[in-house]
Amino acid sequence: MLKIAQYTLSSPLLQAPMAGVTDRVYRDIVREHGAGMATSEMVTSQLSLLKTQKTQLRLPQLDECSPRSIQIVGTDPDTMAEAARHYVNIGAEIIDINFGCPVKKVAGSKQLAGSALLKDEQKVEQIISRVVEATGNIPVTVKYRTGWCQSTRNAVRIAKIAEQAGVAALALHGRTREDKYKPYAEYESIRQVKKHANSIPIIANGDIAGDEEQARFILDYTQADGLMIGRASFGRPWIFSELNHSLFGIPTKEITWQYKRDIALKHLESVHDFYRDSTSHHAKATTSHTGFANKVINWYLLSMSIQTNLRPRLLKSRTPGEQISLFKEVLDAAA
Ligand SMILES: Cc1cc2nc3c(=O)[nH]c(=O)nc-3n(C[C@H](O)[C@H](O)[C@H](O)COP(=O)(O)O)c2cc1C
Known part of the structure; x- marks a missing residue:
């Protein structure tokens, strides 16, 4: 079974964090239906913004299913380390760092956060190191894209940086920032990452649609340790129990x-x-x-x-x- 540092997950199928989607209610429902983990949607690392009702509602709560993973987004290593420490103090059990968000508000020239950081490998290393140092024995994970654009794909280098800096698991969405959401995600980069950063779990993400054959193909081809499902779970939280059953033989109720x-x-x-x-x-x-x-x-x-x-x-x-x-x-x- 998929293990992220000290946490053995109940399933290798994870719910992808999605802003405006994976609120507390959504996370509870997918966990109930077999997702091994459901990371919170991204939250700011600017602690001064924490007062806002919007951010408060995004935070994981202590009565939520363990492990409670919270995703932070930001650009300054010290600010992100401070935020990570704060979130751990209020109950996060895993800190996930967002190096994948493509939207202008996050990755645009004003913020240079999310996927924009993939253009600055040194900054990626600094952020991860500072956050890992700040969180002590609380695992740090990373979710990212394959690069900023096709010509600068650096998924393997980022994976090695993350591995060396003490990251406990990586989730890779098989698209660059430039690709946004255009069809289709590719899995070759995920396969390469698994080959070259094999000391930590690698989770494959992108276009996993819920059919057994496709999911099995992605697992076999990439050799990934888990799959992360985003949009296919909209209105279909039972996707996790269906795939748990067909891929891993985990017993499930009949989905009538x-x-x-x-x-x-x-x-x-x-x-x-x-x-x-x-x-x-x-x-x-x-x-x-x-x-x-x-x-x-x-x-x-x-x-x-x-x-x-x-x-x-x-x-x-x-x-x-x-x-x-x-x-x-x-x-x-x-x-
Ligand atoms: C509405 C929406 C919001 C998203 N918000 C986040 C986010 O907060 N953090 C993140 O890492 N990825 C976010 N993503 C990306 C997803 O986690 C995932 O990587 C992407 O949708 C590809 O997976 P899928 O094809 O299974 O949907 C978001 C995606 C969507 C569609």
Whole structure:
């Protein structure tokens, strides 16, 4: 089984961190359905911004499934080390560093964080070393892309830097920053990384769609120790238990239509509970609350191939109660 430093995971299939997606509710649901770990979406290493409600809601909580991994993003080694120390103090059990984010707000010329750091290997080394030093025996992992652009791919060099600086595991998305999300991810770089940095677990990421044959191919071809799944888990948290069963023979419940319906409904109810409880004292509560609830509805309608003319009403529901009962009606009508 996949081991990250002192943590033996229950499955080598991990949920990819996704900003605006993998909130506490999402992480709980995928863990319940077989994901071996679900890292938080990226959070700032600027501790002064920690007060914001948005960041507070992104942080892992002490009652969350272990190991609690939190992903930090930033650019200054000392600031990131200080942030890592802070997150460990409030309960993180693994610190993940983001060297993969392609978006302008993070990797643009103003911030030079996320995937932009792949252009500066020395800085990567400094950041990792400082964070590893700051976190003591709390494992540090790295999630990154294969390089800034096709002509400067440096996944193997980054892996060796990370390995030498004491990183406990690497997750590699088989695209460069320049590739953004264009089809398709490639797995050759992941295979090379596994070949050249074989003292730590390597986790393959990119376009894993949930079918057994493809997942088996990626594992065999790259020899990776685990797979990380992002978008394919939208409205489909049972993807983990399905693949756990088909790839590794881990027993699972039968995934019937009724089972999916119950999960979809529970996901929506949990989003309403979580944001209502967490944000009831904040004026801006409704933005993330409604945003997440509507995303959840759209994901499940798509993944369960449900077409309904009630969709506009569903997304514009005035109260959580109204939305939940309408969603139930839609799910039951589609059964
Ligand atoms: C909406 C969205 C948000 C994302 N946010 C993050 C993030 O916060 N940190 C990170 O390392 N990667 C982030 N990613 C990248 C994913 O973790 C993953 O590497 C990428 O989606 C490829 O995997 P997939 O093809 O299985 O989706 C994000 C991706 C999406 C689609």
